[in-house]
Amino acid sequence: MTKTSQTSNQSALTPLSRSLQVNAHAIHTRFGGSSDLVIRLFRSDAAPERQLALIYIAGIVDADVINDSVLAPLMSMKLPSYMEETENLLIESLRACVVSVGSVKEVSTLEEALQYMADGMCLILADGSPLALLAEAGGGKDRSVDVTQTQTVIRGPQRGFVEDIGTNISIIRRIIRSPNLHVQTHKIGSQTHSNVAVLYLHGVADESVVKEMYRRLAAIDIDGVLESGYIEEFIQDESFTLFPTLMNTERPDTVAAALLEGRVAVMVDGTPIALMAPITFFSFFQSPEDFYQRFDISSFVRVIRYAAYIVSMLLPSLYIAVTTFHQEMLPTTLLISLAAQREGVPFPGLVEALLMETTFEVLREAGLRMPRAIGPAISIVGALVLGQSAVQAGIVSAGMVIIVSFTAISNFVMPEFNMAATSRIIRFGIMLMAGMLGFFGIFISLLFVLVHLASLRSFGVPYMSPIAPTAKGSGLWRDAFIRIPWWAIVMRPMDLKLRNPRRQRSARKPPAQRH
Amino acid sequence: MKLVRWLLLLMILLLTGCWNRVELNDIAIISATGIDWKDGKWILSYQVVIPRAISSQTGESGTAAVNVFSTSGDNFRFAISKASEELSRRLYFSHNQIVIIGQEAARRGIGPLMEVYLRNHDSRETVSVFLSRSDARGIMEQLIPLEQIPGAAIQRLIVNEEIGSSAFRHMAVHDALMELLGSSKATAIPGLIIAGPGEGTESVGDLGKTTTATKVRLKDLGLIQGDKLVGWVSDEQSKGVMWLSDHVERSTVSFTCADNRKGKPTSSVRILDTSTKLKPIPANGKWIVKADVEASGVLMEYNCSGDPSKPQEVEKIEKRIEEEIKGIMTDGWEAVRKHKADVLGFGALIHKRYPKQWREASANWEELFPQTEVEITVKMRLSSTGMSNQNFKEAQKKAES
Structure with a gap:
């Protein structure tokens, strides 16, 4: 050719x-x-x-x-x-x-x-x-529908999307059996001619968002689209942000739930990952399982998730700030115990923390990329050599190892990988600020993050809604922090400006008959 | 232009240096401070914690957890600044638990100490303050069984005493400041002594035995008038003072089998709840203070005849306890009156209730105070007599017959 x-x-x-x-x-x-x-x-x-x-x-x-x-x-x-x-x-x-x-x-x-x-x-x-x-006569060999690998749940559907877009759309069609489910397919990529499908619930979703989605997709001019990540970077509102303004998932039920909430989904041929928009900051703290488990369990877990996110973003910085600037804030016994651990450690707290955090990030990436067969080797090297021995050799203090470990574990709590990654990256910046200015530095950094978050939009919807701007009158904003029972979720998320914001006519639970 | 702005921002943050950053292994954590007056100079003693000796991981047995050293100077802060001449780390006062004032220093005046606490942010006003019969440094050198850091041990000692027996009150620097700056200008601070015949418990080896030759214990209440120590009252009198000033939380009172405190106090009652209401009344230029005590408690030990399960008997017992408490309070009052130090806060009370009269009284309050009459009424309520009825001996006799 x-x-x-x-x-x-x-x-x-x-x-x-x-x-x-x-x-x-x-x-x-x-x-x-x-x-x-x-x-x-x-x-x-x-x-x-x-x-x-x-x-x-x-x-x-x-x-x-x-x-x-x-x-x-x-x-x-x-x-x-x-x-x-x-x-x-x-x-x-x-x-x-x-x-x-x-x-x-x-x-x-x-x-x-x-x-x-x-x-x-x-x-x-x-x-x-x-x-x-x-x-x-389309066909040929493709992966069959299988259990999801990346977003597992204990209770809930187990199947995940596959690479074939036709199969994926058919899965959604089988979940939402309604003519209102509209699917529009575009071809993107001058060489790959990949099918990119836009799905939305007609009569529910905000038509202007659908139109905006078409407009942005139509403007893409690239030779090939191999994954929805390509599309995401083209259509997101703000490029230079750590925070994802589109959500992605491998789970059909998550896409169906998003469609029912009035969001728009984008599927790309060749990848099992679908995109959803508009999305808010708080959506990333909701796991699909939240809506399948009992609401009390889900609410508890959701609060834990917020706490874990804050921990994974701030814990090393708080440790640095407290041990190098604000020693008076610690209980005396803890201070003495920490001081004893630090005896003979050659580096300042900040350097120590950066050292351990970097080590962990390297370990984590290694664990992700290496062939499965050598997995145990990484664990041994990571846990024994770098953790225990580093403490025994007096390079880092034991307290720091605990801090770094707990920070890392907290990060895994997040249901969405790309949101979890934000705290990993921001963590380093805040650590530097904490090492320079203590709590003052942490608060300056948090202020920056907050202002930035408030400035973000996802397809015109404020990223921090329903908190900023605060949603008035709708009980649904509580869904951001806890999960209210299903019969009480009468309205769809108000921040999406939907054509039909009502899910149920009224909050009514079938009364239980007692005999 | 945007880049320049970001660079400027970055420089603002980076060029601050590290402000007042200090690593944990650059500070000497002080657990107790002592103040003595000797040869015309203030002697400040510091009890520095040695973290390495405490940590369970690297704990080196055989080394004391603290090290005590002193510096001297004409004023406090200058003396403290001289510490750098003999210490490799910066003195860190934020975790100081107690401050012990030697008798000589207290007689000289604690004003300079209060000044330091009021002016500096690293000296916390929550620190417990004690007086010492001997020099403060001697007490700080003592090791205390059970606790690794003697400063913290003494701090826990006074807290335990306050909620357990209430003969002494936990005085924070803050409390002392409030009272000394109040209308009465007097305060009472518990005293510490090294009790026992030995030479002192200063080496870790001494703690290896089942008993220590000496102990640090609370003894006597020091009365401070103005900013100077004016005298001591005994432990028993101290309890009366605490009761009068409504600082008793829980206590144990022993009482006799006969009315009017006659005989040996063989029985005891645990006071679980008590409150004292003071009411000053002006009387011909003098003052009468009415003290109404309400107390309740349980019978802990009863070595008298009579069946405490009978209401009449309970009333009798209650009356004896009332007399006992009244006696304790009267003793306390007499002791304080003798030293002319209004540590009970009568002055503040009058000031609050009779501001006009106080204006006249405050001028010669020191003379007026000892002339004040205190009228004490006690209402005791025995809420429980315990799990047995009669006294053990009585029960034995009954079994014989």
């Missing part, structure tokens, strides 16, 4: 030739003589004088469909004689009477034909006809 032919895709369209030979050759050339391109020439009983060709790319089509629904009927077709008269009528009649496949298309240009073939359709050419027939 030459460079010019690549660009000609958009500009000049080549009409199909009447000669099958020419067309087949052109297709063969455009695919660069790829070995997986199958060109099957054959003649049919019905029109023995005209050569037919079935062209498809092996591997992305379903062989059964090709054989049973396309090739077999074509070869054994019986056509009324009048149908053979004109060239185009043959193709028409093939579509009407022969090819027993649901989705078929007629095209007249080479580029269109090529595009649909790349999508998994098979091409039927007839000699002497400038039209070509495309029949849907």
Whole structure:
């Protein structure tokens, strides 16, 4: 394939030739003589004088469909004689009477034909006809629907998305069985032509957000989209922020829940990760399981999550600030115990903390990337050598190891990886500030973070809502910190400005009958 | 331009240096401070905690957990600043638990000490304050069983005493300041002595035995008038003082089998709740203070005849206890009156209730105070007589017959 032919895709369209030979050759050339391109020439009983060709790319089509629904009927077709008269009528009649496949298309240009073939359709050419027939035969090997790996729950559906967007949309369709579930597919990527689907609940979601989503997606000009992360970086409101303004998930039930709340979901072909917007800061502290477990358990766990997030962001900084600036704040016995541990430690508290934090981040990344077989080795090196021995060797104090460990564990509590990562990164900045200015530094940093958070928007929705701006009158804002019982969740999140904010007509629990 | 702004911001933060950063191993944590007056100079003693000796991990047995040393100077802060001549770390006073004032220093006046506490932020006013019969440094050198840091041990001692027996009251510097700056200008501070015949418990080896030759214990209440120590009252009198000034929380009172405190006090009652209401009444230029005590408690020990399960008997017992408490309070009052130090806060009381009269009285309050009459009424309520009825001996006799 030459460079010019690549660009000609958009500009000049080549009409199909009447000669099958020419067309087949052109297709063969455009695919660069790829070995997986199958060109099957054959003649049919019905029109023995005209050569037919079935062209498809092996591997992305379903062989059964090709054989049973396309090739077999074509070869054994019986056509009324009048149908053979004109060239185009043959193709028409093939579509009407022969090819027993649901989705078929007629095209007249080479580029269109090529595009649909790349999508998994098979091409039927007839000699002497400038039209070509495309029949849907998509298939091929793909991962089957499996248990989610990244976002596990104890109670709740276990299946996760797969790489195939069709399967993924069908899973959502099976959860939300409503014609109101609208799906709009776009193709993004001048080379990959990836399907990007926008899903929303018509009549619930804010139409302006849907329109804005289309607008932003349409503006993307890139050669390929391999993962929803590509899309996320294009369509997020603010690039230079640590905080994610789109949520991603591997779980169909999470997407369904988001759609029911009036959010818009984006799915990208080739990845099991879907995007959701608009999203607020507090959504990242909700696990799908919160809504399946009893509300009291969920509320408790949610409070724990906020605490853990704060701990994972601030604990090392607080330790540094207290031990190097505000020793008077500690109980005397604790101070003496900490002082005893610090005896003989050569580094200042800040350096000690940075050292251990960096070590942990390295360990964590190593644990993530290494082959599974050497996992235990990392644990031993991490726990024994770096933890225990570092203390015994007097490089770091035991208290610091506890602080770093607890900080790390707290970070794993977060249900969303990208939100958990924010605290990991901000932690280092705050540690530096705490090492320089103590509590004062911590508060300056927190002020910065807070101001930044308040400035963020996700598709026009303030990131910190419903706290800033404070939602008035709706009891739902409590959903940010605790989970109220399902029968009390009457309204959808108010900050989304939905067309239909009501989930239930009224907060009514079926009264229990006592005997 | 934006970059420059960010750089400036970064410089503001970075160029501050590290402000008043100090690492934990650069400070000497002080657990007790002692103040003595000797040869015309203030001697300040510091009890420095040695963390390494306390830590369970690196604990080196055989070393004392604290080290005591002194500096001297014409004033407090100058003496403290001289500590750097003999100590490798910065003195850190924020965790100081107690301050002990030697008798000589207290007679000289504790004004300079109060001044230091009022002016500096690192000297906490929650520190417990004690007087010492001997020099303060001697007490700070004593090791105390059970606790590793003697300063903290003495601090816990007074707290335990306050809630357990209430013969002494936990005096924080703050409390002393309030009273000395109040209308009465007098306060009472518990005293410490080294009791016992030995040479002192100063080495860790001494703690290895089942008994120590000497102990640090609370003894006598020092009365401070103005800012000077004017005298001591005994432990028993101190309890009376505490009762008069409503500082008794819980206590044990022993009483006799006969009325009017006659005979040996063989029985005892645990006072669980008591309150004292003082009411000053002007009387011909003098003052009468009415003290109404309400107390309740349980019978703990009863070695008298009579059956305490009978209401009449209980009333008798209550009356004897009332007399006993009244006696204790009268003793306390007489002792304080003798020293002419209004540690009971009568002055403040009158000031609050009769501001006009106080204006005249305050001028010569020191003369007026000892002439004040105190009328004590006690109402005792015995809420329980315990799990047995008669006294053990009585029960034995009954079994014989």
